[in-house]
Amino acid sequence: LAKTTQPISMDSYEGQEVNITCSHNNIATNDYITWYQQFPSQGPRFIIQGYKTKVTNEVASLFIPADRKSSTLSLPRVSLSDTAVYYCLVGATYSSASKIIFGSGTRLSIRP
Amino acid sequence: SAVISQKPSRDICQRGTSLTIQCQVDSQVTMMFWYRQQPGQSLTLIATANQGSEATYESGFVIDKFPISRPNLTFSTLTVSNMSPEDSSIYLCSVFRTSGRTYEQYFGPGTRLTVT
Numbered sequence: 001l002a003k004t005t006q007p008i009s010m011d012s013y014e015g016q017e018v019n020i021t022c023s024h025n026n027i028a029t030n031d032y033i034t035w036y037q038q039f040p041s042q043g044p045r046f047i048i049q050g051y052k053t054k055v056t057n058e059v060a061s062l063f064i065p066a067d068r069k070s071s072t073l074s075l076p077r078v079s080l081s082d083t084a085v086y087y088c089l090v091g092a093t094y095s096s097a098s099k100i101i102f103g104s105g106t107r108l109s110i111r112p
Numbered sequence: 113s114a115v116i117s118q119k120p121s122r123d124i125c126q127r128g129t130s131l132t133i134q135c136q137v138d139s140q141v142t143m144m145f146w147y148r149q150q151p152g153q154s155l156t157l158i159a160t161a162n163q164g165s166e167a168t169y170e171s172g173f174v175i176d177k178f179p180i181s182r183p184n185l186t187f188s189t190l191t192v193s194n195m196s197p198e199d200s201s202i203y204l205c206s207v208f209r210t211s212g213r214t215y216e217q218y219f220g221p222g223t224r225l226t227v228t
Contacts, residue, residue: 034217043116043204043219044155087154100217102147102155 004088009107018075020106022088025069031090033064033071038085038105047086048073083110114138114209116220124226125195132191133223135205140185145206146178149222155204161188195227 005023012018024033032051036044048055050062050071061074075082085107091100115138125131135144146158158178159169167180181189192199202222208215 032215036217041202041222041224043206043222044217046216046218049216104154 003101004090004103006086006088006103006106008104009109011109011111012078013111014079015077018078018082018108018110020073020075020086020088020108021070022073023070024088024090027068027090033062033068034089034091035060035062035071035073036087036089038087044087044102078108078110080110080112082108084108113216114141114207114218116205116207116218118203118205118220118223120223121221122224122226124228127196127227129195130191130193131195131225132189133203133205133225135188135190135220137186137207141207141209142185143208144182144188146180146188146190147204147206147219149202149204151200158190158203192225195225197227200225200227 003026006020010020032049034049035047037047038044048057048060048062050064052064052068055062063072063074071088073086085105087102087105089100089102117136119134123131144161147155148158149155157170158173159167159180161167161180161182163182163185169175177193179191179193188205190203202224204222205220206217208217
């Protein structure tokens with residue numbers, strides 16, 4: 001089971017770019033890397049998913065080096081509303097939810 | 113995307129009682145998943161609910177404590193039985209949707225349970 005390691009917390013300011021790095025040294029060949037965002041009193045929300053290199057959507061970018069042992073979620077020009085917990089997960093297929101372990105997450109605080 | 117609703121959104125229950133949480137998905141799915149999130153903690157998978165078969169429980173969770181029903185492909189219930197204060201948590205249901213070669217996991221809004 002691939003385990004992930006993230007910083008427990010990060011602080012930043014509005015308008016800044018925030019990069020959250022996740023380590024997953026034991027990632028398997030079939031594993032994808034997925035990031036979720038969770039606001040208080042809400043369920044986690046899918047942000048972005050990738051396998052290798054770079055993935056970008058309207059919300060974030062995900063950078064994955066060639067060895068895939070880490071990944072970096074990049075949030076451009078954050079706002080106060082980006083204050084949340086961000087989870088990095090690795091897993092293979094949708095049928096293997098039990099193989100996808102939620103780590104402790106990174107609590108991101110954005111200040112004015 | 114997937115639209116998932118849960119009932120109740122929150123409840124306060126006395127120890128020794130049971131609460132059944134409902135989860136409704138906007139379209140048919142093969143598997144539904146139940147998670148627990150204790151205050152200030154991450155999510156822990158309780159069980160996987162398949163339609164037409166018994167649920168599969170993760171280590172540390174048993175059917176007598178968390179019975180699950182899955183009567184059709186859009187609905188599931190989780191019961192928290194014989195509750196104690198340690199059961200105070202947020203309970204979330206979840207489904208996966210595939211998008212091409214990848215998958216996305218969607219969560220319901222959660223049910224906040226407080227046991228007194």
